[in-house]
Amino acid sequence: MKDDRDDIELAEAEYNASDIELYSEMEGVRKRPGMYIGATNATGLHHLIWEIVDNGIDEVANGYGSHVSVTVHKDGSVSVEDDGRGVPVDLHEKTGIPAIQLIYTRMHAGGKFNTKAYATAAGLHGVGATVTNALSEFLDVTVYRSGQIYHIRFENGGKLVVPLETLGPTRKHGTLVHFKPDASLFSVTEFKWDTIYNHLQEMAFLVKAVTLDLKDERKGLSHSFHYENGLQEYVAVLNQNKEPIGDILHFEDDDSPIKIEIAMQWCSKDYNENIYSYANSIATKDGGTHETGLKAGITRAVNDWATSNGIVKESQKLDGNDIREGLTSVVSVKIPEDKLEYDSQTKTKLTSPEVTPLVNEFIYQSLVHYLAEHKDFAVELVRKCQASKQARDAARKAKEAARSGKTSKKVDAIISDKLASAQSKDYKQNELFIVEGDSAGGSAKTGRDRLHQAILPLRGKPLNTDSVTMERMLKNVEFSTIIQTIGAGVGADFDVEDSHYGKIIIMTDADTDGAHIQILLLTFFYNYMKPLITHGMVYIACPPLYRVYKKSDPSKHIYAWDDKSLEEAKKKIGPGYGINRYKGLGEMNADQLAATTMNKKTRQLLQVKIEDPLVVEKRISILMGNDASQRRVWIEENVKFNDEDSFIAEVKGQ
Numbered sequence: 284m285k286d287d288r289d290d291i292e293l294a295e296a297e298y299n300a301s302d303i304e305l306y307s308e309m310e311g312v313r314k315r316p317g318m319y320i321g322a323t324n325a326t327g328l329h330h331l332i333w334e335i336v337d338n339g340i341d342e343v344a345n346g347y348g349s350h351v352s353v354t355v356h357k358d359g360s361v362s363v364e365d366d367g368r369g370v371p372v373d374l375h376e377k378t379g380i381p382a383i384q385l386i387y388t389r390m391h392a393g394g395k396f397n398t399k400a401y402a403t404a405a406g407l408h409g410v411g412a413t414v415t416n417a418l419s420e421f422l423d424v425t426v427y428r429s430g431q432i433y434h435i436r437f438e439n440g441g442k443l444v445v446p447l448e449t450l451g452p453t454r455k456h457g458t459l460v461h462f463k464p465d466a467s468l469f470s471v472t473e474f475k476w477d478t479i480y481n482h483l484q485e486m487a488f489l490v491k492a493v494t495l496d497l498k499d500e501r502k503g504l505s506h507s508f509h510y511e512n513g514l515q516e517y518v519a520v521l522n523q524n525k526e527p528i529g530d531i532l533h534f535e536d537d538d539s540p541i542k543i544e545i546a547m548q549w550c551s552k553d554y555n556e557n558i559y560s561y562a563n564s565i566a567t568k569d570g571g572t573h574e575t576g577l578k579a580g581i582t583r584a585v586n587d588w589a590t591s592n593g594i595v596k597e598s599q600k601l602d603g604n605d606i607r608e609g610l611t612s613v614v615s616v617k618i619p620e621d622k623l624e625y626d627s628q629t630k631t632k633l634t635s636p637e638v639t640p641l642v643n644e645f646i647y648q649s650l651v652h653y654l655a656e657h658k659d660f661a662v663e664l665v666r667k668c669q670a671s672k673q674a675r676d677a678a679r680k681a682k683e684a685a686r687s688g689k690t691s692k693k694v695d696a697i698i699s700d701k702l703a704s705a706q707s708k709d710y711k712q713n714e715l716f717i718v719e720g721d722s723a724g725g726s727a728k729t730g731r732d733r734l735h736q737a738i739l740p741l742r743g744k745p746l747n748t749d750s751v752t753m754e755r756m757l758k759n760v761e762f763s764t765i766i767q768t769i770g771a772g773v774g775a776d777f778d779v780e781d782s783h784y785g786k787i788i789i790m791t792d793a794d795t796d797g798a799h800i801q802i803l804l805l806t807f808f809y810n811y812m813k814p815l816i817t818h819g820m821v822y823i824a825c826p827p828l829y830r831v832y833k834k835s836d837p838s839k840h841i842y843a844w845d846d847k848s849l850e851e852a853k854k855k856i857g858p859g860y861g862i863n864r865y866k867g868l869g870e871m872n873a874d875q876l877a878a879t880t881m882n883k884k885t886r887q888l889l890q891v892k893i894e895d896p897l898v899v900e901k902r903i904s905i906l907m908g909n910d911a912s913q914r915r916v917w918i919e920e921n922v923k924f925n926d927e928d929s930f931i932a933e934v935k936g937q
């Protein structure tokens with residue numbers, strides 16, 4: 284390790300910068316925080332923690348210490364502490380300014396001091412701890428280093444108020460950062476337990492063998508993460524609700540300059556491919572060169588094994604899609620900073636070209652070796668791939684039949700009977716409303732925009748597709764109608780580009796039955812048409828709960844979606860108001876339904892998103908699993924019920 288002093292190499296112009304210029308740089312961050320932390324919403328607020336946490340994790344990941352702890356205090360401030368070497372406190376030779384002060388006040392000091400081999404999440408916006416300081420009411424850094432306690436304090440966007448001081452002797456070593464976000468700069472000021480929990484858990488999977496502690500003094504909650512086997516345990520959590528075939532495979536290549544770690548496991552009754560990738564501990568949601576290499580290597584290895592063992596003929600090699608059906612895999616690569624390339628500012632797709640052949644060859648060699656040593660598993664896997672191929676062939680035939688108009692008579696009759704289709708052939712502009720009940724379906728058909736809106740009414744509760752096979756699901760009339768109507772296939776054969784609709788909108792009553800129907804439909808889309816969700820094409824319609832009108836002139840009315848807006852509406856209409864309480868879609872006439880819930884200009888839609896695969900699996904296991912007490916706790920914490928059985932759509936945490 285180099286002497287700290289060597290790392291402090293500020294450019295001439297930079298160290299001549301006056302205090303005024305320095306503050307104006309931090310003032311720039313305060314003027315346009317979005318440029319540095321993405322947004323000033325909850326995501327941006329939590330980003331302030333990640334910047335500090337990542338510095339601590341880097342330190343322990345490099346072998347200097349073992350713990351990073353995050354504490355949320357009652358006053359909304361946060362402390363992050365590690366037991367590493369402590370941030371350097373010595374004076375920068377040319378400027379005489381302590382290194383620690385530069386690190387927390389210079390935008391690009393992070394880079395200048397940086398001796399890290401790999402740029403991690405802190406480097407996402409390339410700015411690090413200075414940004415957290417600039418956007419905070421106060422930031423205190425306490426350093427335990429070479430037997431001394433040091434302290435420095437900034438206030439009001441990074442202004443130095445307590446210059447570096449020595450507080451006395453200590454045996455400890457490490458860094459403690461305590462800060463409070465400047466509430467005036469954020470639209471949300473409350474840190475969320477769930478958000479921090481999920482981030483720390485993800486980091487603990489990726490940087491194995493470190494201990495990450497979380498404590499929330501507001502709620503009296505605490506949790507400690509430590510995964511000795513990293514990605515292997517990540518895959519175990521992702522697959523906790525599934526039926527695995529064989530063990531979790533775990534391969535790691537630490538020797539080359541580009542480090543590769545891969546964990547994978549196949550599951551039956553899962554028709555998706557679930558690949559999650561990371562580059563330098565940052566999630567690459569749109570994949571890239573590491574995923575390309577992984578897929579190619581897996582296809583090659585499985586086909587090589589299957590053909591050389593005479594299970595599959597050379598001429599009938601398996602398709603990659605068939606091999607990846609039901610596969611859950613996490614691939615994490617660590618790339619030296621000068622070789623790290625992304626396709627855009629958001630860093631969601633890795634483009635470093637040298638990664639593909641490295642990952643391809645590494646997974647090929649590892650998997651070929653594994654299959655050779657686990658013959659029973661290999662046979663079972665190849666049989667599963669062959670079954671996937673057959674199911675896909677059948678689904679493809681069904682799709683082709685749908686295109687050429689040769690669907691089954693039963694489904695055909697239902698479609699022509701039930702579906703009110705949109706006239707436009709501009710599919711991306713079209714919307715499919717899946718509506719609870721025939722009566723609401725009738726109103727929706729009358730009130731819709733015929734050019735772009737199609738209506739498919741549903742009768743009764745849909746099938747729970749989580750508990751049946753794909754064959755059984757395909758025999759279900761409601762779901763085969765939905766599949767034919769969307770027209771883009773199903774399962775591994777689903778192709779989002781073929782969708783006849785740009786938006787799929789689930790429209791149910793705002794009561795528990797309606798919520799149940801939403802869950803069952805979302806379960807289906809998640810299991811069989813996941814790309815619709817990942818492409819942000821699935822929505823929930825939000826019908827209003829009330830209509831407040833003037834008794835003397837009922838044409839004067841305001842719709843209200845919750846109790847708060849109901850009170851506002853009463854005030855606006857003034858004395859002599861009447862209230863309609865809508866218990867279901869069917870109570871609105873066609874015009875009202877169109878105006879409140881369907882008209883693009885006036886409706887409210889909730890877009891269904893998968894924020895984090897971990898959260899989805901954890902939530903499924905809580906909501907659909909066998910542990911009723913866990914489910915009750917979750918519902919108590921996250922869902923508010925009001926009188927009767929209508930629920931306020933306030934689903935908070937995980």
Ligand code: 1YM
Pocket residue numbers: 287290335336338339342363364365367368369370371386392393394396397398399411412458459460
């Ligand atoms: C709770 C936050 O920042 N720990 C921390 C940071 C650093 C060091 C040790 C450190 C690094 C080096 C040498 C080196 C630093 N980070 C930076 C920068 N915890 C926390 N612990 N000695 C100590 O990299 O050579 C500079 S020092 F700029 F990268 F953020």
